[in-house]
Amino acid sequence: MELLVSIIIGVLTACGVYLSLRGRTFPVVLGLTFLSYAVNLFLLVMGRLTIGNPPIINDNAANYADPLPQALVLTAIVISFGMTAFVIILSLKAFLEMGNDQVDGKHRP
């Protein structure tokens, strides 16, 4: 299972990096979203893999998943939504002002 998770993180990172190196804004935003998936997943599994033991206190549970990375990732998801939203609106505005969606902000010739 660890191998599977590592591969998933690797694939998400690779897709994110490739897309964020594109020259148009929309793919770059997609790439950033991929990167945030990869980072969130990576952060979560820093608490190691635990199946079927959510960190909710009850008398029958023997052990729990590490709650700390989960708390960090939860806010990270919300913040990366805020960031994605900001970037996509910024790219929309840039597109309208410059007439193209080049990431380098080149003005209309």
Place this chain on the structure above:
Amino acid sequence: MSLSLIALTPFLGAGFVAVIAQLGRLHAAWGAGLVALIALLFLLPHTADAFSGKVLVHSIPWMPMLGMDFAFRLDGLGLLFTLLILCIGLLIILYARYYLSDRDDMGRFYAYLLMFMGSMLGIATSENIIQLLIFWELTSLSSFLLISYWQTRHESRSGARMALAVTGGGGLALLGGFLLLGQIVGSYNLTDILASGDLIRSHDLYLPMLILVLLGAFTKSAQFPFHFWLPNAMAAPTPVSAYLHSATMVKAGVFLLARLFPALSGTSAWFWLVCFTGLVTLVVAAYIAMFKHDLKGLLAYSTISHLGLITLLFGIGTPMAALAGVFHIINHAIFKASLFMAAGIIHHETGTRDMRILKGLWKYMPHTALLAMVAAASMAGVPLFNGFLSKEMFFAETLFVINLPWGWLLPAAATLAGIFAVAYSLRFIHNVFFDGEPTELPKQPHEPPRFMKVPVEILVGLCLLVGIFPAFTVEPILAVAASSVLQGPVPEHDLAIWHGFNTALFMSITALAGGVILYLIRKPLFTLQERLERLFDFKALYEFLLEKLLAFASAVTHFLNTHSLQRMLFIFMLFVIALGIFGATATDHDYDLTGERGILPVDGVSLLVAAVLVAAAIATVVMHRQRLISLVLLGAVGLVVSLIFVKFSAPDLALTQLSVEVVTIVLMLLALYFLPQQSPDESGKWLRSRDALIATTAGGGAALLAWAVLTRPYESIAGYFLENSLPEGGGTNVVNVILVDFRGYDTLGEITVLALAGLGIYALLEHLKIAGASHDSEGRAWDEDLHPTIMASFARLLLPLALLVSMFILLRGHNLPGGGFIAGLVTAVALVMQYLANGVIWTQQRLPINMHKVTGYGLMIATCTGLASWIFGHPFLTSTHSHIHWPVIGEFELASAMAFDLGVYLVVVGATLLILVYLGLVHHQSHQMKPRKRIR
């Protein structure tokens, strides 16, 4: 307690004045006067103690671990300065009410002025030197605002910037000096510092510390060669100049010299540095003042010169010289404030400050002329006026070094400066009020409104009272201030006008006679000076240096910034990969990639889900030029990621990811409507393979890293949270308890960021009008039916259910998966569904809620929950909880963290909808505008 309120009242008052200024222009003036009076009232109960020589200290714990307190102190010197700042401040407030014209914003002016007043009071009453420095920098900032009050004028802005650059730079040096001083003494409290003079003077770090502290004091007090900012700050409204130059701002520098006098003075380094700077400033500035044609310019240089005189007195360092220094601080404040106000009246009533145009105003404004004459006589050091007394003390003190080789130079230079001072004072009077008829004035001159002269009259009256009856008026405050400067007994002194025929009197007479003669033969000197002026232009030097600095900064920026995100990101990724490879190979030890932790078995479902995710991710990349398809695929990836969260025991994350996914995809779809539907095929084969190589390397690195970590055992601090979640936080959902309780402060920061992102997007979208495309990318027209009936009806039916679910999730969040973040997102999704299905306008009519307010209330509730714990004496955001039994829902932990979670909920709802609704509105408008051509 009221000790700390002296300095804090004006800061609170600044906000008050800014608010009441909206009721009417004069409210601001009255309000400001009231605030200054209240601060004076807070001072009143302590005056008797301070007068009797007691040192009052009041401290509030601030950072006890660092030994830092928020501490205020009132002693003789502090009392003198607070009185000067408040009393002259009151007169300035009255004066400014008549000075400012109808077009000037009174509220802004008085708010800035009060902020400045508070900062100065803070300097005068700080016990902790770091706190003193904070107030010191606040004076730089608030004086920047005051000098640039007329923001539309170029010279206001550049003058303010220069003042900020010079005094702010000095503030940095002072910070360094204070840190060293704190290191030497082992305490940042003035009481300790003033008591350890010997330790400080014998310490190895004494000299660097002294130089840094003096840099701070000299820049603030406009000492040579940092004096040039002061004349350029004359662009400020005259009440500001009068205040800055008399009791405040520039006096902060000499205040610091006086304050630290017992700790730092008494070494030859102190003597030479302070004396020399003071002497050069005294003479050079007095000389330049003679030739200024601008009334305020003349006064500015005269201020610099008088500050040099005070500095020189502290540099001489005898107890008597320090006493004379304190005395001259008082006298200069009184006559300089009145002179500036008089200059302001002249400018106000004639329309000019140019002394080449001003002439013979005696006939038109005799009353003002009389007041100005008294103040100018005091500035020149004419007997019977207050300036004479301290100036003669100064002359007497310069004789202190007469026995040293070249010792005669000091009294000679002092007398020379005295001659210049008499000459420029004479010019100020003769040139403006006599010397012919005014012919070229822009306005017909006349006396100002009655009450505009009152502040000047009060000050001029003081000049005379102090000048004639010094022992009855100024002696008590002078004695107590001087004793706190000296930290010991005050030397025998006799504040009398007549001390018999002595050298000092002879110097005074020489200065008076010489000054008159110099004024009479001024014509050839003016021609000479015009040639010299170009040689010593410090303003030009400053501007030259500034220009070089900016050019250097932009060269560095150009070198580092390629102005291409694509290229910068490429370099960045390459660098990160290089760092990773370096980190992995540069170690001597041989580590196994795989650790010794046990591996979980793989099951078929997981394998299938992983295969789906990998396939969807790769497909997104392959299809990324077809934007809509890639977006759909991205959504699939996000859903699978939330399944992974479910699998690995993170139900909260799964819920969050699921709802965020919905909102993100909707948002991107909305944006995609306006953006091109396809990306052009721009990258060549080579570029694509290069990026693919980088991407696979990065991905491979991440995968290897994850593998290496996942196969190793670790120690976590999770145990603490798991153990304490229920007893301390009152909730069984540990993730939620961490968010709202253990790490509540982080969460507060995060929702603030989210709120800011929402506001930022709102700012970007406000007033945005775009015409949408009339056809999709394949040339098909959009459907006429924007809101299909079946979908709309179902969405409406679902709304109450969805809201109910979100409330349920919010309430149970503390114990079971859920909480503010998730509930907020679910609510947002439920509402967004209405917007999508029924249209923005339809929904807004039924849901007329201002999302700005929702976000704001959310932040307020979260912050107030945190603040509430202060009331009970606990640190910020301490949580408390108890049990209640709710019908239907059952046993229920009611924790104060629930209120915090409510704040989180509101911010998430508010910010999310703020973003989506405004984009939706833009969308709606686009359908009503003429379609435009597609832009590729």
